[in-house]
Amino acid sequence: MPIRTLQTWFARKGSAATEVAVSKKKDRSQLRVGIPKVLNIWTTHQFWVGFLRDLGVESENIIFSSDTSEEQGREFGKGRGTVDCCYPVKAMSGHYGELIFGQKKKINILLSPMIHSLPSVLHGHVVDTVTCTRVMAGPENIKSGFLKERDIFAENNVIHASPFVSLGDRHMVTDQLYISLKDAFDLDKEETARAVKAGFAALDDLTERARKQGRDILTWCAKNQKPCILVLARPYHMDIGIGHEIEADIQAYGYPILWLQYLPADMDLMNWLFEADLRDGLIKSPFDISDVWASSYSSNTNEIMWGAKVATRCPWIACVLRLSSYECGMDQPTYTPAQKIVEATGTLYFKFGDLDSTKPSGGIKIRVETIAHYLGKYSQEIIQRKLSYLSPNCPLGELPSSSSTVATGETEPAVVNVV
């Protein structure tokens, strides 16, 4: 299907919004853009915000769909599902429906990028940082459910814009977005380049702040000799309808939570954690995963393997929580190696696999209590054991001497029953 240009679209049916967009070419203040909050948008969100804002789209006119939920799927995605076992992809039809039908003020453009590669802290240290093909092509897959019988986009005066974009290869992005969005947004090359720059600036800023929070957590852990938890998952498991907030149930027992995507990647910390491997020449840099994962093409998979390596070394990461969606073919080959790496230093590892649309409450409650039990029982032992493998020059500040490490009652986190 050819991409419908703004002109043709306008020719079909006039509306105030498009008239403005056409007559004053660069005024996009009335243009409303909906973005489905799905898949790899979860690590590239701010790029799109920065990009659109720089093009003159008003902040209130950038609409993200809500978190995935069964209700959303039922109400808006009903029957437009696809034959795909990947729930995070399938759930997209609910997001599309919500953006098309569920807005008081209608959107003009549904921006659903096909993200082909991702920015990654491992970029340059791995073969590539491309995305899962099924996830990348998700927009095409879901779009067809809205075209199959009638063109729902046209009926609702919505342009479906799904640019193919390699966010991992920044130099390619301007051309890609210019070509695929020039009609929908009436772009010229120069402003596209500027907007792309603004997008990356916004994204980098957020990523940096999130990593900083990760570092703050580890610093606090080091100072108080307290454990924290690392979630090894794909970015969209932060969506509470996909990851079901399982990590939050453990957080409620008083454990800070780190996410793989926002692990602090500062060189001082990394060099300390990987000092021995670097010295022995096992790896070229702390971000080199070739020792455990040779075929390092997939961005999220690479990061999962790297996260496992960091987790097994970092003393205060006492426990790794692995989340994985039902029948994820990308995750499948990583299960055993990631688990073996994490457990090599006695770090606790718990996997919640086969996640789907429903949160199996009974099972999860028992499992979370189980994890809390082991954390309470073993975390001090784990921290001390892992510290003993590392040099004493911890970049996170001076550590309390090991004799006083056993927590006093005062700083003991309150244990709260999770409902």
Add this chain to the structure above:
Amino acid sequence: MANGLVQIQGIEGEPGALLAAIPSPAVYEGESLICGLDVGSTTCKYTLASPRGEVLAQAYERHNTRQAEKVLSFLTLLETSHGLTPGRDRVFFTGSGAGIIAPLVGGKVVQEVVAVAAAVDKLHPNVRFVSEIGGEDMKTIFFQGEGISRSKQVLMQSACSGGTGTFIEKTARKLEISSESLSKMGYSGYPLHKISSKCGIFAEADANTLLKAGVPVEEIIASLFEAVVYQNLATLTKGNTPMPEILLLGGPNLFFKGLQEAWRYHLGKVWKERKIQVSDDRDISTLIRVPDNALYYAALGCVEVALRESGATGLYFGSDKLKYWIETGQYEEKKKMGRGGLCKDDADLATFKARYEKPQASAPPAGVAVTGHSIGPVLLGCDFGSTTAKAVCMSPEKELLFSCYALSKGNPIEDAKALFRQVRAVVSDGDILGLAITGYGKDLLKGILGADCPVVETIAHASAGLHFFPDADCICDVGGVDVKIMILNNGAVTDFRLNSQCSSGNGAFLQGVAERFNIPMGDMADGAFKALAMPTLSMGCGVFLQSDIVNQQRKGWQAEEILAGLCAILPLNVWIYAGGMNNLQQVGRKYILQGGTHRNLAVVKTQVDFILSKVPEAEVVVHPYSGEAGAIGAALVALDWWKGGGQTIFRGFDSIERLTYKTATSTDTVCHWCPVNCQRSFIDVALLEGKGRPWSKVPLTTGWERVIVNNSCPKGLVEDLTEMKVIKAGIEKTKNAYPNVADMVRQEGFRRN
């Protein structure tokens, strides 16, 4: 309509009755008739037609799992009353039983959906969507385009009971509603309740809960119809919109008025939402039609297919072979089809028994009434389960000194009193070094009993398992109503599967079948071992398994053989269907079997064989104290805690005996977390340190502690929104103190300025 099918108009009469004479179309001497036979999962139907497709006779009857016998009686009737003639006329079969029966009479098999589609094509050129709901399957057909370019997309589901006729009937039977009244019950206007649409057994349980909560049966049945339509639309439309005109076929769609209403409601809603043009002059009910002969479409389709085939296809050669098969053949078939017994030979059984039959490690002395004689300082472990409460006393040297149990009576305070009365016969307050409790009642009772360690079930079971078998990799607990699989790694439970989606694989089913055959559970294994052959039952859905059993029984399989067959598929249901574990190699090599179902040696045998077939180097053991594992594990946790310097806060036997409480059951105690609205009871226990609940609808002053019972799910343990807020506030405080990076990303990542 010279050469076409004639649509039969409004045939009145009792279901099952042979249809009244149809103005008889001309059949000329020597012309060959065509008979379409639909052998379904619950009924058989036939349509006899002239060579031009004009219908001469039709009928349907329930076969009560005797498909072949019913077909024979139909054929006999057709021969004697309607002139069906071997060597001249043709028979075309469809339906689940067609494959076996058709070749016995020379018939040709037509796939069911093909048959239905052929009839619809002929009779209703304007129909775009067909739903056919059968006893044990459901199908949808989407038609697209017109005339020659008309194409079909077919979707079918026959592996699970969700959305089928059995799903409705099973629950209706439970509610004791006759099929006659069921067919008249409505859908429109009733408040709907949540009923699992996925599994017939859970739907039955949901319906039961609703009934207990006082929901009128009319509302439950309306909710069932809702669940069926939802399940059909959710699983069998795959992105297509059912477009008008719509045809609803099959028994349930024809007979259940409420189901038709549910379809009309949902399809009308879908059309409105998707702005499907429905011509103004046509009422929705004329666009969604249930033909009076809705049952016969598959049979009519067979006739239609026959008309297109050459005259030699499906030539009927009489029913002798079928007769032979019914009288003798199917029993011989039984021997061929069935697999061997549970054991290869006597030696295999002997080896197995030598290893596994040894009496379970003698249970710790139970109920010793040595009043006044103390067994010394002990760690007390209690397991408050949903049906029984158990306690064990363990010495600091890990010796099991005493065990006892009490049947649960629904009031945890009374259950605890009953249990502790037995314990105090052998120990006194001062002897209790520590108390740990586990099981469903742990959160309710920990404060009231003064428990030192509330222990989650997994930890209790893992501790007990690892105590006896330190190198265990996996604990498989098959209880009455659930299946739990715990995967151990480095001495920790790293994965845990609780079967909650589907009823297959649990022990209650095995027990139910044994009871139906009047075989005590204790004798079941011996009987099953005696079977030299057994039927191959299908893995999966327990609802269909029930009808599969009736079918096998009919073929002549004896009770023992069927039970052996059931034991044989249990491991598949446990590991693959319920546990979702296809790769046991990954799990490890040492397996502990526990839970009540593993007291049955036949099950142990099939479990051992199954595990060894997947992991040849595996070692499978049965937990020596299968029933007490939870309590033993709790005692072990208490021991650890005591060794770490713990000082017990055990309330003391006298205080427990003297516990006073008041019970409240009123509209104020009804749970409002979901539409089930469970009638809970609040048991308020007088405790000096009780914090009270001043904010509650049933306020409680300080000095009291509340225990909530009769809730059907864990949510109901929280009193109401007010308590939720109190709890949430506590959680929020903790969460703020211990941040989650994802929270920051969830907020900041999607900021737009």
